[in-house]
Amino acid sequence: MLNFVEYTTQSALRNAGMRSVISFGIALLFFAATLVSFQVTDASAQSACFERTALMKHLSGKFEEAPVAAGLAANGSVLEVFSSPDGVTWTIVLTQPNGATCVMASGESWMGMKKPKKDKVS
Template identity: 35%
Template sequence: MKPNKTLITLGALVMAATFNLVTTGMAAAQQNRNCGPRELVVNRLAEGFGETRQSMGLGANDAVVEVFASEESGTWTITVTSPNGVTCLVASGQAFEELAEALPAKDNDA
């Protein structure tokens, strides 16, 4: 698939799904050692899984939430990077798909 500028939709869904996980998930990830310097984490996602950044946003406490994915293999990873530069893996999975869904009509109850 070609990159699409409407990844905002995917980013919004990811942000909504991980908003509460940012602080609690990051603390748990740090305890489980799923964290490291951002450059190291990004390199491992790229070299090990072929994942590149697909979307990003700002979460609670100025944390940067990013979605990395591989269109070839379908793997995906959500990371959270704290202001001090530590990046933690929050979630990962398979069957990544890029979506570009429009908002429902204003008067639509969908």
């Protein structure tokens, strides 16, 4: 039969071993999650940039999208919104001053907004 000191020592060793296994598992899980987050960040950080004429031809041919809005940014870039006639698909494109044309966003269900009238507010 074990005396109290031997029993307590063996119990503490078992608990310490179990804690190290749990700690190792948590560390491994954290490491895996970190790797996955870097992969997601790297993939989402990549821009889809094309030659402007080729991109416009693709949007027109595959999705029947045409420009419906455009604006000039402070840095000289041109932001354009392309939409299909029925609004089923849309694409937002940014053309930078150096000529790079990149797709910033795309989606479905575009709804154009009417400009408010410039009447006086009473």
